[in-house]
Amino acid sequence: xxxxxxxxxxxxxxxxxxxxxxxxxxxxxxxxxxxxxxxxxxxxxxxxxxxxxxxxxxxxxxxxxxxxxxxxxxxxxxxxxxxxxxxxxxxxxxxxxxxxxxxxxxxxxxxxxxxxxxxxxxxxxxxxxxxxxxxxxxxxxxxxxxxxxxxxxxxxxxxxxxxxxxxxxxxxxxxxxxxxxxxxxxxxxxxxxxxxxxxxxxxxxxxxxxxxxxxxxxxxxxxxxxxxxxxxxxxxxxxxxxxxxxxxxxxxxxxxxxxxxxxxxxxxxxxxxxxxxxxxxxxxxxxxxxxxxxxxxxxxxxxxxxxxxxxxxxxxxxxxxxxxxxxxxxxxxxxxxxxxxxxxxxxxxxxxxxxxxxxxxxxxxxxxxxxxxxxxxxxxxxxxxxxxxxxxxxxxxxxxxxxxxxxxxxxxxxxxxxxxxxxxxxxxxxxxxxxxxx
Amino acid sequence: xxxxxxxxxxxxxxxxxxxxxxxxxxxxxxxxxxxxxxxxxxxxxxxxxxxxxxxxxxxxxxxxxxxxxxxxxxxxxxxxxxxxxxxxxxxxxxxxxxxxxxxxxxxxxxxxxxxxxxxxxxxxxxxxxxxxxxxxxxxxxxxxxxxxxxxxxxxxxxxxxxxxxxxxxxxxxxxxxxxxxxxxxxxxxxxxxxxxxxxxxxxxxxxxxxxxxxxxxxxxxxxxxxxxxxxxxxxxxxxxxxxxxxxxxxxxxxxxxxxxxxxxxxxxxxxxxxxxxxxxxxxxxxxxxxxxxxxxxxxxxxxxxxxxxxxxxxxxxxxxxxxxxxxxxxxxxxxxxxxxxxxxxxxxxxxxxxxxxxxxxxxxxxxxxxxxxxxxxxxxxxxxxxxxxxxxxxxxxxxxxxxxxxxxxxxxxxxxxxxxxxxxxxxxxxxxxxxxxxxxxxxxxxxxxxxxxxxxxxxxxxxxxxxxxxxxxxxxxxxxxx
Numbered sequence: 001x002x003x004x005x006x007x008x009x010x011x012x013x014x015x016x017x018x019x020x021x022x023x024x025x026x027x028x029x030x031x032x033x034x035x036x037x038x039x040x041x042x043x044x045x046x047x048x049x050x051x052x053x054x055x056x057x058x059x060x061x062x063x064x065x066x067x068x069x070x071x072x073x074x075x076x077x078x079x080x081x082x083x084x085x086x087x088x089x090x091x092x093x094x095x096x097x098x099x100x101x102x103x104x105x106x107x108x109x110x111x112x113x114x115x116x117x118x119x120x121x122x123x124x125x126x127x128x129x130x131x132x133x134x135x136x137x138x139x140x141x142x143x144x145x146x147x148x149x150x151x152x153x154x155x156x157x158x159x160x161x162x163x164x165x166x167x168x169x170x171x172x173x174x175x176x177x178x179x180x181x182x183x184x185x186x187x188x189x190x191x192x193x194x195x196x197x198x199x200x201x202x203x204x205x206x207x208x209x210x211x212x213x214x215x216x217x218x219x220x221x222x223x224x225x226x227x228x229x230x231x232x233x234x235x236x237x238x239x240x241x242x243x244x245x246x247x248x249x250x251x252x253x254x255x256x257x258x259x260x261x262x263x264x265x266x267x268x269x270x271x272x273x274x275x276x277x278x279x280x281x282x283x284x285x286x287x288x289x290x291x292x293x294x295x296x297x298x299x300x301x302x303x304x305x306x307x308x309x310x311x312x313x314x315x316x317x318x319x320x321x322x323x324x325x326x327x328x329x330x331x332x333x334x335x336x337x338x339x340x341x342x343x344x345x346x347x348x349x350x351x352x353x354x355x356x357x358x359x360x361x362x363x364x365x366x367x368x369x370x371x372x373x374x375x376x377x378x379x380x381x382x383x384x385x386x387x388x389x390x391x392x393x394x395x396x397x398x399x400x401x402x403x404x405x406x407x408x409x410x411x412x413x414x415x416x417x418x419x420x421x422x423x424x425x426x427x428x429x430x431x432x433x434x435x436x437x438x
Numbered sequence: 439x440x441x442x443x444x445x446x447x448x449x450x451x452x453x454x455x456x457x458x459x460x461x462x463x464x465x466x467x468x469x470x471x472x473x474x475x476x477x478x479x480x481x482x483x484x485x486x487x488x489x490x491x492x493x494x495x496x497x498x499x500x501x502x503x504x505x506x507x508x509x510x511x512x513x514x515x516x517x518x519x520x521x522x523x524x525x526x527x528x529x530x531x532x533x534x535x536x537x538x539x540x541x542x543x544x545x546x547x548x549x550x551x552x553x554x555x556x557x558x559x560x561x562x563x564x565x566x567x568x569x570x571x572x573x574x575x576x577x578x579x580x581x582x583x584x585x586x587x588x589x590x591x592x593x594x595x596x597x598x599x600x601x602x603x604x605x606x607x608x609x610x611x612x613x614x615x616x617x618x619x620x621x622x623x624x625x626x627x628x629x630x631x632x633x634x635x636x637x638x639x640x641x642x643x644x645x646x647x648x649x650x651x652x653x654x655x656x657x658x659x660x661x662x663x664x665x666x667x668x669x670x671x672x673x674x675x676x677x678x679x680x681x682x683x684x685x686x687x688x689x690x691x692x693x694x695x696x697x698x699x700x701x702x703x704x705x706x707x708x709x710x711x712x713x714x715x716x717x718x719x720x721x722x723x724x725x726x727x728x729x730x731x732x733x734x735x736x737x738x739x740x741x742x743x744x745x746x747x748x749x750x751x752x753x754x755x756x757x758x759x760x761x762x763x764x765x766x767x768x769x770x771x772x773x774x775x776x777x778x779x780x781x782x783x784x785x786x787x788x789x790x791x792x793x794x795x796x797x798x799x800x801x802x803x804x805x806x807x808x809x810x811x812x813x814x815x816x817x818x819x820x821x822x823x824x825x826x827x828x829x830x831x832x833x834x835x836x837x838x839x840x841x842x843x844x845x846x847x848x849x850x851x852x853x854x855x856x857x858x859x860x861x862x863x864x865x866x867x868x869x870x871x872x873x874x875x876x877x878x879x880x881x882x883x884x885x886x887x888x889x890x891x892x893x894x895x896x897x898x899x900x901x902x903x904x905x906x907x908x909x910x911x912x913x914x915x916x917x918x919x920x
Contacts, residue, residue, distance in 0.1 A: 001775040003516045003708070004787050005866035011787065014794045014867060026789045027688050029657045029810050034689040040558055044777030047520050054771060058529025060544030062537070071534045074758050081455070083485060085526070087492045091710075095501030095517050097509055097843075098714035102905075103898040104838050106441070107498030108713045114444050117915040121479045127914050130714065133570035136758035144614075164758040171732070171754030174581055175616035215472055243478050244468075259758070268525075269545050270535030270759025271570065272716030284912065290714065294916075295908035297900040298893075302441075307908040313573070313610035314849070318600075318619040323610035326571035326704070330712030340444055340488040343453030344477035352466070353457055360462035377468050393538065402537055421461045 001044050062402070064267060068423045069402035072213075072381045072414020074135065074162050075270065076262045078240060078350065079418050081341045084264045084334055093333060098290070098326070102305040103297075109304035112292040112329070115336040122242045122339075123256040124249030125278035130290035131332040132275030132324065135259030136165040139205065139236055140172035141322055142255045142277065145286045146203035146232045147178035148321055154200045158183040158190035160210040161236060169205075178202060188374025188383070191218045194225055201231035203255075208248065209241055212374055212412065213358075213381030223252025239263055239276070239335075241379050243351030255279045262416075264338030265331045274331035285311060288322035350417050354380035358415040361424045368432030373410050381414040383407060384431075392431055399430045441498070441899070444491060445916050448481040455485075498899050499713070500843055506869050508795075510814045510846035510858025511605065511653055513683045513705035518775065521709065521768035530767050535759040539744050545763070546743030549736045552770045559773075559781065560679070560699050561692020562722030566731045568761040572680060573607040575700030575719025576647070579676050580615035581753045582698060582723065582730040583645045586674065589730075589751060595644035595673070601630050603654060603850045608647040608678060617644060624852055628654040628807045636667050645674035650691070651684040651812035653850040653858070655792065665695025674698065674727075682706045683862065684789060684812030687782030698723050706784075707769035718765040732756050787863035788813040791870060795861050798874035802881040806853055814860035816853050817845075819884070823855060828884040830855040832891035836883070839897045840876040 006014070015021065027035065045053065064077055071077075088094060092107065099105030099112075112130045119128035132138035143155045155178045157166055166182065173180050185192045190206055197204060204226045208216040216222070223233045235253040237245075240262045248256045260274030261267075279287055285308065293307030313320040342350060358380050362372060365384060373383035386392050389406040396403035401423070405412040415424075466473070483491070501507075507514035525531065533542055553565045569575040580598065587595045598612035599620045609619045620638050625631040629652070646668050650658045658664065668675055677696040683706045691699050703709050704717035711717065723731060733752040734745035745760075776784065789812050796815045800808055804820025822828045834844035834857070846858040861870060883890045895901065 002780040002783055003518055003864050004783055005864065005869075006787065006790075010867050011790060014790055018790075018793050018797060023786045023790065026786060026793065026810070027685075029659055029812075030685065030689050031659065031662065033662070034693050036687075036689060036693070039687050039778040039781060041555060041773070041778040041781070044780040045774050047775075050520055050524070050771060050775055053774065054524045054527065054767075055529075057544040057548055058524075058527040060547065061529040061533055062541035063528045063532040064534055065528045065532045069534050069537070071536050073536055075535055077534065079457075081485075083489055087489065087496070089522070090493070090496040091503035091517075092496040092499040092501045094522075094710045094712055095503050096499050096713050097507070097512055097514060097711045099499075100509075101834070101838065101844060102903045103835070103895050103900055104500045104843060105498075105713075106899050107495035110441065110443065110498070111492070111495050111713075113914075113916070117443075117445065118480065120915045133574060134757050134759070137570070137574070137756065162758070164755065167755040168758060171581070171756060174584065174753065175614060177616070215468060217469060217472065242474075244466075244473060246472055246474055266531045266764075267534050268531050269533040269542065269763040270761065271757065272762040272765060273759070284914070291912070291914055293908040294913040295904045297903050299901055301900055303900040303903040305903045305905050305908050307905070307912055307914075310909070312606075314606035316610070317606050318609035318613045320606070320610040320613065323573040323577060323607045323614050324571070325573045325607050326711070326715040326717045328570070328712075328716045329714035330710075330716060333713065336444075337488070337492055339480055340483055340491070341453075341485060342455045342480075343482050344480040346453060346455035347480060348474075348477045349457055352464075353460060355466065355468070356460065356462050356464055359465060359467055377472075379468070397538065397541070402534065402541065405536055417457050424462075 001046055064402065067400055067402045068419060070404045070413045070427060071402060073405040073412055074164060074259060075267055076414060076416055077267060077418055078262045078416045080264050080266065083341055084337050087337050088330060088334055094330060099306065106304060109292050111333050111336055113294060113304050115332045116292060118336060118339050119276050119278050122239060123278045124247030125256050126281040127284045127287060128276060128278040129287050130292060131327040131329060132277050132289060133328060134273040134275045135257060136168035138257035138275030138277045139165050140169045141288045142234045142257050143169055143178050143203060144321060145283060146234060149283060149286055150202045150232060152200055152202035153179050155180050155202055156183055156193055156196055156204045158185050158193045160185055160190045160212065161205055161207045162211045188212045188214045188376045190216050194222055197225050197229050197231060199229055201229055203232040203234050205234045207236040209238060209379040212383045213378040214374060214376035215379060219251040240351050243347035244355065260335050263335035265334050272328055272331055274328045274335055289324045289327055353417040354415050357419050357424060358382060361415060364424065364428040368428055370431055381412060383410050383412050385409060386411050392434060395434060396430050401427055443916050444481045447483055447487055447491060450482050452484045453482045505841055506865060506873050507843040508845045508859045508861050509843060510860040511680055513860060513862055515708055515862040516864035517708055517710040518772060521771045524771040525764040525767045531764060543742050546736050548770055549766060550738060550743055552766055553736065555773050556701065556720060556722060560722050561690030562699055563725040564728040564731060565720050565722040566735065567720050567766055568732045568756050569719035569721055570757055570762050571715060571717045572700060572702040572719040573611060574756055575721045576607055576611035577614055578721045578732060578756055579698040579700055580611050582727055583674050584615060585730040585753050586727055587644055594642050597642050598644055599638055599646040602852050603652050604647060604649060605653060605678060605680060628656045629658055629660065630664060632660050632663055635664060639667055639671040641672060643671060643673045645676055647676040647678060649678040649681050651681045654807055654816055655811040655814035656807060657812055661694045680705060681813060684785055686785040688785050697727055703765055703769040708772040709765045709768040716762045716765055718762045784863050791861040791863060791865055795859060795870050795874060799877055802878050814858055817857045817859060818853065818855045822881060822884045826884050826888045828888050828891050830857055832894065833880055835902060836880050836891045836894040838895040842873060842876060
C-alpha cells in the first residue's frame with residue numbers, strides 16, 4: 001500500500017518531460033558506490049493486513065482499560081472527555097505545520113494563544129510558551145534559563161523531585177551551562193534544601209506536590225530565602241492539582257513547568273505528552289520555544305501571530321539559548337479543549353475526587369497495618385512502606401490490578417477520579433492480605 | 439463579526455461536566471493556606487459551545503488534507519488515516535509507561551521492530567526512539583559526539599562544523615551542547631566547499647552536522663571526500679535526516695560514512711505535524727557510538743522483550759519516559775504499509791515531482807541551481823523583484839489567495855529571497871500543474887499590477903498581520919480588562 005497518486009503511465013510521461021527514460025536517472029547525482037538495490041525489508045501490506053497485524057500486536061498488551069492501575073509517578077490515568085479526541089481528529093488541526101503563515105493559520109494561532117492564557121491563569125504566571133516536549137525537558141530548559149538569567153551555575157535539586165526529571169536535567173546539564181546539586185532529604189519534603197541556598201545558587205527546584213505526592217508546605221519560605229540570595233525558584237506542578245491548590249505564583253515561583261499529559265492526552269506508553277512552561281514577565285525574553293502574540297491586521301482587526309522570534313533558533317542560530325523548534329502543539333490543543341470542557345467546577349471536582357479517593361485508600365491501608373512512608377499532607381499520590389514491593393505488584397497483577405510504582409522498601413500509589421471505591425477495596429484486600437516483613 | 443476567544447464566550451454556570459456520584463468520604467486533609475479559596479479561573483462553557491468554538495478554529499486553519507502544502511524541508515506529505523486508527527488502539531493508547539514489561543510485550547515488540555527497520559533504512563546499527571522532535575534528536579546526537587570524545591580522553595574537541603546552508607537548529611544545537619560553531623561556506627554549486635572544510639578541520643573539531651540532500655535540495659556529491667576529511671581529522675559525521683525523503687530506499691547515510699543520524703518521523707515517515715508537533719526525532723548510530731545512546735534501549739532475550747537500563751556510558755535521558763510512542767506506532771504502520779519497494783517509490787516520486795515542478799517554473803522564476811535536484815528546489819522572484827519590486831513574501835501571501843500553503847520562504851539564508859519548494863511524492867501531476875499555473879499567474883500579476891501581490895492576501899479571514907507591532911508590545915495572553 002503506497003500513497004502515491006500518479007500511476008506508472010503518468011510517471012513515465014513526467015520523466016519524458018524531464019528528458020529522462022527511467023527513474024534511475026533521477027539519482028544520477030548520487031555516486032554509484034552508494035546506490036542500493038533493495039532494502040532488506042518485507043513487501044508492503046494492504047490496509048486489511050495492517051489492521052490484522054496491528055490489532056494482534058496491540059492485543060499482546062494489557063491496557064489500563066482492562067485492568068485498573070494505581071501507577072502514577074509522572075503519568076496519570078485521568079478521564080478524557082470524548083469530545084477532546086473527536087476535535088483532535090479534525091485534520092485541519094492534525095495535519096498542519098507550525099503556523100508560519102499567520103493569515104492562513106488564525107485558528108491554530110488563536111488556540112495556542114488560548115492555551116498560553118489558560119496556563120497563565122492556572123499557574124498565576126505572566127507568560128507561557130506554546131509547549132515543550134514533556135515536563136522533564138521543560139524543567140531542564142528552565143534550569144538553562146535560570147543559569148543564563150542569574151549568571152550562576154548551581155541548580156539545587158532536592159530528591160523530592162521525580163527521579164526521571166532529575167536524570168533529564170542531569171543529561172541536559174552535560175553541556176556545563178549549569179551544574180546540578182542533588183539535595184538528599186529525609187522527611188518526604190524538600191525543606192532541607194533551605195540549608196543549601198547561597199550566593200552561588202542559580203535556582204531552587206521544587207516539585208509540588210512532590211515525587212512522593214506530598215505538598216511542599218514550606219514552599220513559600222524556601223522561595224523567600226532563594227529570593228533573598230537572588231536565586232530563582234522553579235516549581236514543577238501537576239496541573240490537575242491546580243484545581244484545588246493555590247497557584248504557584250503565590251508561593252513565589254519565578255518559573256513554573258510541568259507535565260500536561262493529565263489534561264486530555266492518553267497515557268500512550270509515555271508519549272506524546274505536554275511540557276508546559278510559564279514564567280514571570282521579567283523572564284519573558286528568555287522563555288524558550290514558540291510564543292503567539294495578539295496583534296492586528298491591516299484593517300485593525302484582531303489577529304494572532306508567532307512573535308518574539310528573535311529569541312529562536314531559525315533567527316539567532318548559534319546564539320539561540322534553546323534549539324527547540326517542533327513542540328507538542330496537538331497536545332497543547334488537547335489541553336485547551338480539555339480545560340474548556342471540564343470548566344472551573346469540573347477541574348476542582350476532578351482534583352477533589354482524586355484527593356478524596358487517595359485519602360480513603362490511605363485510611364483503609366492503615367486499617368490493615370500498612371503505613372505511610374511519610375507524615376506529610378498529600379494530594380492524589382502517596383508512598384507506603386512495603387518490604388517487598390515487587391512481590392506485592394506481582395500479587396496485584398494476579399488479581400487484575402496494575403499496581404503502583406516500586407520504591408526501595410515501599411510503593412508509590414496514585415489515584416485519579418477514574419478509580420472507584422470498589423477498586424481501592426480490592427487493592428487494599430490484596431495488599432492487606434499479604435505478609436509484610438516487620 | 440470578530441472571532442471570539444474562549445474567554446469571551448464564558449457564561450458563569452453554563453458548564454455541565456460532572457463526575458459519577460462519590461462513594462468515599464468528602465473530606466480534604468490539606469492545610470487551608472495551601473488551597474485556592476475558589477474554583478480555578480477557567481472559562482465556563484457548555485459542551486456544544488466549546489465544540490463549536492474549536493470547530494470554528496479548525497476552519498481557520500489549513501492542513502495537508504485541505505490541499506497542496508509545498509513547505510520546503512518540512513516534507514508535508516499525506517498522513518494516512520490508518521496510522522491514526524492504529525495509534526488509538528486501546529492496546530497502544532491506554533498503556534502506562536511504567537507498567538511491568540510482561541504486560542507491554544506488544545508495545546516493546548513494536549519498538550524493537552521499528553528500530554530494526556530504521557537501521558535498515560539508514561544503514562545504522564542502533565536507534566534510540568526517545569527524542570521527541572528533530573531538534574531534540576540533534577541535541578542527543580551532539581551530546582553523543584561530546585561523550586565519545588570525552589570517553590577517549592580527547593578534551594580538545596570543542597568545535598562543531600556547520601555549513602552555512604544548515605537548518606537553524608544545527609548551530610543552535612551545537613551551541614546548546616556546549617560547542618563553538620565553525621561555519622563552512624557553500625561553493626557556487628550550492629555544495630559544501632571542500633577546500634574550506636579541509637582548512638576548518640583540526641584536532642579541535644568534534645564533528646560536522648550535515649544535511650544530505652542539503653537545504654537547497656542538492657545532493658552533496660563529494661560526500662566521500664567530506665567524510666574522509668572529517669574522519670581523518672578525528673571528527674564524527676552527523677546526518678540531519680530532515681531531508682531523507684530525497685534518497686529513501688536509494689542510498690543510505692550509513693553507507694556514506696555518517697556516524698550518527700536523526701530522522702524526523704513526522705516528515706519522512708508520514709506522521710502528522712499537529713500544528714507544530716508532536717513529532718519524533720529518533721537517533722541512529724554506528725556500533726562504536728551505541729554505548730552512548732540514551733537509556734533505556736529495547737532488547738530481547740528468551741523470555742521476551744525488555745528495557746535495557748544497563749548502559750553505563752549512556753548520556754542519560756532526554757525525556758521522562760520512552761519517547762512519543764504513539765508517533766512511533768504511526769511510523770511503524772507506515773513502514774509496514776509501504777514495505778521495501780514502497781519506500782523506494784517514495785523518493786523516486788518525491789524527486790520526480792520536484793524536478794517536474796522545477797521545469798514548469800524555470801521560465802517564470804529564477805532557479806539559482808537549475809539542475810537535477812532531489813526532493814526540493816529553490817526558486818526566487820528574480821527579475822520580478824529587480825524590475826517590479828515584488829518580494830518573496832508578496833508571492834507567498836498571494837499564493838494564499840489561490841488556496842495554497844506557500845513554500846518555505848527566506849530559507850536557506852544563503853539564497854536571498856528564497857522560496858524552498860518541496861512537493862513530496864503524495865501529489866498528483868494535476869495538483870502540480872495547478873500549482874504551477876497559479877505561480878505563473880502570480881508572476882504575470884507581478885508584472886501587470888504588483889499591488890495585487892503587495893496587498894495580498896485578499897481572501898483570508900484576516901489581512902496581512904502586523905508582526906512588528908506584535909513583537910514591540912507583546913500581548914501573550916488574554917486579559918479581561920486589557
